[in-house]
Each structure stands twice: as C-alpha cells, then as structure tokens.
Amino acid sequence: MVERKSPEEIRRIAKAGRVVAECHRAIASRIAPGVTTLEIDRFVERLMRERGATPAQKGYRGYPFAICASVNDVVCHGFPDAEPLEEGDIVTIDMVADVDGWKADSAWTFAIGRTSTRAKRLLRATRAALDRAITQAVPGKRLGDIGHAVKKSAEEAGFAVVTGFVGHGIGREIHESPAVENRGREGKGIMLKPGMVITIEPILTTGSSEVSIGQDGWSARTRDGSLSAMFEHTIAITEQGPVILTDW
Numbered sequence: 001m002v003e004r005k006s007p008e009e010i011r012r013i014a015k016a017g018r019v020v021a022e023c024h025r026a027i028a029s030r031i032a033p034g035v036t037t038l039e040i041d042r043f044v045e046r047l048m049r050e051r052g053a054t055p056a057q058k059g060y061r062g063y064p065f066a067i068c069a070s071v072n073d074v075v076c077h078g079f080p081d082a083e084p085l086e087e088g089d090i091v092t093i094d095m096v097a098d099v100d101g102w103k104a105d106s107a108w109t110f111a112i113g114r115t116s117t118r119a120k121r122l123l124r125a126t127r128a129a130l131d132r133a134i135t136q137a138v139p140g141k142r143l144g145d146i147g148h149a150v151k152k153s154a155e156e157a158g159f160a161v162v163t164g165f166v167g168h169g170i171g172r173e174i175h176e177s178p179a180v181e182n183r184g185r186e187g188k189g190i191m192l193k194p195g196m197v198i199t200i201e202p203i204l205t206t207g208s209s210e211v212s213i214g215q216d217g218w219s220a221r222t223r224d225g226s227l228s229a230m231f232e233h234t235i236a237i238t239e240q241g242p243v244i245l246t247d248w
Helices: 007-030 037-050 117-134 143-157
Strands: 067-071 074-076 090-099 102-111 167-169 176-180 197-200 203-205 211-213 220-222 228-230 233-238 241-244
Touching (some): 007 037, 007 102, 074 090, 074 203, 074 228, 102 117, 102 228
Antiparallel strands (some): 067 074, 067 090, 074 220, 102 233, 167 197
C-alpha cells in the first residue's frame, strides 16, 4: 500500500531534506584530492546533529556509518574509509537525514579534481536521467513512466543502467512503498497521485550493468570495474508538479 502524505507531513520531510541539501553543499566545497571519505562521514554526522537531525542510515540494518561513500566502480552502499581520494576519482555520497521522525534521502556523485572525459560524460548523463525522470513525477503518470525516462535517457547517452537497486517511497521509514525502478514501460505501473513522496535514483555505468556485493555485505561494485555514478532526490508529487525536497 502506498501512503499519501498530507501537506504538513510533506513540510516535515522537506525540513529533513533541507538538512541533506546543506550537507551536500558543504561537501561540494570540501571534497578534494587527499580528503578521505571517513572524514566526510564524520563531518556529515556532526553537521546533521548540529541541525537537530540524525543520520538515519547509521544503524539501519546494521549499517555502521552516517553516509554511503561509493568510489569509482562502487555502485552504491560503499563504506567510508581512510583511503585519501585521488585526482580523477568520482565518489557518490548518499545520505538520509531524520528530523523529528521524518526522513529525506539524496545522493550526489562528485568529481575529484580533474576527471576523464568519459567520467564527465557519465556524470552529466546520470544527472540528466534524474532530471528527465523527475518531469514524469506528476499526478496521472505512472511509475513505469519514471523508469522508462531513466532508461531511455541513459541509453541515448550511451550508458548502461543498473536495475538491481531502486528508488522508493519515504517518510517515517527510509524505505516505503512503492519501489521506483530505473526501467519501466510507459503508461504501466501504479498511478502517481498527489501526496506521494518518493526517491528517484538512477545509477549508470560506463560498462556493464552487472554488479557484485563485497565481503562487507554492503558495497556493490560493477563486475567489469567500470565507473558508476548515481544522483538521487526526494520528490513530492503535487497538483502543481514535482517538488524536489532535497534540492540544493
């Protein structure tokens, strides 16, 4: 069952979304060669708590960090570590903030210094897939329209879509119904209605879309070692159109 939120509940999710957005803005000005993802993790947790939020991922199903930090070929759920980021890396920072029991979720892939032309194209294409999918998040459209937009945008740019991980509803829980897949058929799936709050999170790769899970039980990597990027926003579906609750 897909829960529809009231305007007041959406405002509460938006409050958490503003904390997430502030964290991403701060990361963008700090992340650079030589910085470690463990430093970013500690910074995010400190900033969230200063803003009256808690990192909802920490402790979720045993996950031990405030953020996921996925470097280069890590698709998602990467563990922060003490390895300094290097010039040319790309890293996805994914986080969920909880403010007074309401949650918002967003991921962003950052380029570390000068990156390859291929990496730059991947980041642009993944961001474009997210933007295109958001335009479909309106009343009367269906979930399949969102997934179709992601896949079509990615394929037109020449990249593969990782379909094993999906977006989701969000509110009091990190993961609520519905699952928001990164593929779909136009006009198929449940109808989108005002009050639904979902995450849209396309994941693209420069090579194969096949992934494997690391020994930590969380980190997912591309099997062929190709680069991967993800961009994610929390979106409220309203009569006036999609509202990005984690926009920064």
